[in-house]
Amino acid sequence: MGNLFVVYPQCSSDMRGLQLSLNHTQKIRLERAQERLKSLSSKGNSDASVVVADTIPLNYEDGVLKGHGTLDLNGEVVASICGVVERVNKLIYVRALRARYKPEVGDIVVGRVTEVAPKRWRLDINYSQDAVLMLSSMNLPDGIQRRRTAVDELNMRSIFEENDVICAEVRGLQHDGLHLQARSQKYGKLERGQLLIVSPYLIKRRKQHFHHLDQYGIDLILGCNGFIWIGEHVDPKEDAMIEDHVDKPEQKGLKFEGTLGNQVQEVYTPLKTRQNICRTANAIRVLSTLGFIMTVEVIMEIVNLSISLNIDVHEMLGSEFCVLTAEKEVERRSSSKKRG
Amino acid sequence: MEFVTPEGLRLDGRRPRELREMRAEIGAVSKANGSALFEMGNTKVLAAVYGPREVQNRSQQMSNQALVRCEYTMANFSTGDRMRKPKGDRRSTEISLVIRQTMEECILTHLMPRSQIDIFVQVLQADGGTRSACINAATLALADAGIPMRDIVTSCSAGYLNSNALLDLNYVEDSAGGPDVTVGFLPKLDKVTLLQMDAKLPIDVFEDVMELAIEGCKAIATYIRKVMLDHTKQLEYHRDG
Numbered sequence: 001m002g003n004l005f006v007v008y009p010q011c012s013s014d015m016r017g018l019q020l021s022l023n024h025t026q027k028i029r030l031e032r033a034q035e036r037l038k039s040l041s042s043k044g045n046s047d048a049s050v051v052v053a054d055t056i057p058l059n060y061e062d063g064v065l066k067g068h069g070t071l072d073l074n075g076e077v078v079a080s081i082c083g084v085v086e087r088v089n090k091l092i093y094v095r096a097l098r099a100r101y102k103p104e105v106g107d108i109v110v111g112r113v114t115e116v117a118p119k120r121w122r123l124d125i126n127y128s129q130d131a132v133l134m135l136s137s138m139n140l141p142d143g144i145q146r147r148r149t150a151v152d153e154l155n156m157r158s159i160f161e162e163n164d165v166i167c168a169e170v171r172g173l174q175h176d177g178l179h180l181q182a183r184s185q186k187y188g189k190l191e192r193g194q195l196l197i198v199s200p201y202l203i204k205r206r207k208q209h210f211h212h213l214d215q216y217g218i219d220l221i222l223g224c225n226g227f228i229w230i231g232e233h234v235d236p237k238e239d240a241m242i243e244d245h246v247d248k249p250e251q252k253g254l255k256f257e258g259t260l261g262n263q264v265q266e267v268y269t270p271l272k273t274r275q276n277i278c279r280t281a282n283a284i285r286v287l288s289t290l291g292f293i294m295t296v297e298v299i300m301e302i303v304n305l306s307i308s309l310n311i312d313v314h315e316m317l318g319s320e321f322c323v324l325t326a327e328k329e330v331e332r333r334s335s336s337k338k339r340g
Numbered sequence: 341m342e343f344v345t346p347e348g349l350r351l352d353g354r355r356p357r358e359l360r361e362m363r364a365e366i367g368a369v370s371k372a373n374g375s376a377l378f379e380m381g382n383t384k385v386l387a388a389v390y391g392p393r394e395v396q397n398r399s400q401q402m403s404n405q406a407l408v409r410c411e412y413t414m415a416n417f418s419t420g421d422r423m424r425k426p427k428g429d430r431r432s433t434e435i436s437l438v439i440r441q442t443m444e445e446c447i448l449t450h451l452m453p454r455s456q457i458d459i460f461v462q463v464l465q466a467d468g469g470t471r472s473a474c475i476n477a478a479t480l481a482l483a484d485a486g487i488p489m490r491d492i493v494t495s496c497s498a499g500y501l502n503s504n505a506l507l508d509l510n511y512v513e514d515s516a517g518g519p520d521v522t523v524g525f526l527p528k529l530d531k532v533t534l535l536q537m538d539a540k541l542p543i544d545v546f547e548d549v550m551e552l553a554i555e556g557c558k559a560i561a562t563y564i565r566k567v568m569l570d571h572t573k574q575l576e577y578h579r580d581g
Contacts, residue, residue, distance in 0.1 A: 004357050004358065004359065004507065004555050004556065004559050034578075037577050037578060037580075038577045040577075040580075041576065041577035041580040042580060049569060049572045049573045049576055050569075050572070051483065051492075051565055051568040051569050051572060052483050052489050052491065052492050052568070053489075053490075053491045053492055053527070053528040053565075054565075069488065071448075071490065073528070073529075078528065080448060080488040080489055080490065081483070081486055081487070081488050081489070082483050082484075082486070082568055082569075082571075082572045083486075083572065084572075084576055096486045097486070097572060097575045097576060097579070098373075098374065098484060098485070098486050098575065099373075099485065099486025099487075100373060100391075100392060100393075100485075100486065114394075124394070128391070128392035128393060128394075128406075128452045128454075128455035129393075129394050129454050129455055130394045177454070201575075201579065202579060290578060291574075291575055291578035291579055292578060292579065293579050293580070
């Protein structure tokens with residue numbers, strides 16, 4: 001049999017969601033920025049990238065451990081997802097890029113309540129199942145630690161309702177799914193702000209995921225699951241009460257009801273803060289379309305860039321700012337590379 | 341009707357063993373977990389994958405594996421005559437089933453228990469070989485969604501007209517009424533996962549035709565892998581901070 005006649009065209013790999021009308025100069029600038037990024041990248045241009053069913057070459061034969069994203073096929077290690085091969089001692093695994101969230105114990109996540117079920121809330125956290133937040137694994141708003149009664153169960157909707165946005169911590173996988181916990185005052189319902197959803201691979205696990213940006217008066221929570229919360233800054237209620245309440249629970253309880261009552265009256269976010277929230281949100285949107293990793297430093301750099309160039313909030317989603325962001329990122333990476 | 345000229349050219353100017361021009365693009369639907377556009381000549385298909393996500397219908401939940409669902413639709417404007425097709429007609433139900441079974445075979449469903457994966461394929465332009473194009477697009481979309489798979493599946497059709505085995509039939513050749521063999525193939529495992537044929541074919545000719553379709557699948561796989569690798573590399577060097 002003869003050979004097939006096949007025409008392999010040049011691939012055009014477009015960027016997701018980037019339906020911008022770039023003019024000729026912008027296109028060239030963006031391409032140049034991408035070229036620079038490619039040359040700066042440590043792994044992007046090496047052969048560490050694999051696709052489904054690629055054989056992963058082994059450097060030493062004996063006893064490799066096959067991790068996530070790999071399969072054993074007649075003694076060969078084969079990738080089962082597209083991603084980047086990582087080697088830790090004898091462990092070989094494929095780090096996925098675009099995928100849904102893979103939880104790890106202790107991750108800080110932001111989620112949305114999908115259902116109020118008996119003794120638990122179900123949350124959408126971009127995982128393959130809805131996560132479970134038990135009534136018993138969170139602090140009650142009055143701050144008292146006690147057994148949850150039937151009355152508490154009936155009042156669950158007064159704590160979180162459907163479609164509320166919540167911040168919590170991953171507790172672990174139980175037999176009935178993924179469990180979360182919210183045992184601190186920093187967790188709980190998020191109000192007066194925006195929720196943004198990006199791909200989880202763009203968020204690095206770090207020590208700090210809660211950020212208070214003092215100069216803008218906003219809070220930024222980078223959930224490990226790719227849900228990002230940007231909201232007006234709220235002062236954390238004193239954590240001390242968790243220790244205190246044992247001696248004088250009633251007094252504390254009363255005090256808390258008082259403060260809650262005050263909060264309800266004052267629901268006004270200043271215009272400046274709202275603009276700052278939108279500016280930060282748009283910075284994250286631009287970074288997300290370009291697929292750049294999101295740390296608080298990078299986000300702030302883009303926010304400051306937009307302020308220093310006097311770019312309006314709505315103009316940040318335009319093509320010009322997108323190109324500027326790409327160029328800024330190239331600058332940042334090349335300078336950090338020189339230093340490192 | 342003459343489908344192959346004495347010079348050995350087909351109606352659209354191809355050789356009997358020639359594929360149409362392919363084009364694939366990853367990431368066409370921004371809200372989906374994975375998506376791809378696949379073109380084979382004038383056939384153009386869009387695939388979107390959602391999931392693995394919480395099962396919508398609790399009674400369908402499986403505690404040891406993921407539920408795979410597939411929906412195939414043809415856009416009203418995809419064919420020459422603009423017809424309002426009722427949703428869920430027999431043809432699209434059958435193709436949905438075929439695509440679902442083919443994809444389910446290569447997805448490692450046991451890694452995502454109690455979840456559901458939805459595959460939506462939409463034919464934007466139909467010019468023969470839509471089911472092959474749908475499978476190719478779905479493979480790309482699943483890979484983009486980061487869903488673990490045994491191997492990529494590619495699909496290609498071949499036919500037999502004027503005593504010539506023809507690769508990758510277009511609409512005119514397809515509607516000639518001759519045999520049409522569609523093959524779904526796992527290139528790494530060297531296995532066939534889908535084989536469909538309408539009309540009859542002598543066994544020795546059938547083997548040639550199937551062999552040709554497998555060759556086509558391999559060529560498509562080479563291209564698809566290249567597209568996936570380029571896309572993966574691009575994501576990585578953009579992210580790399």
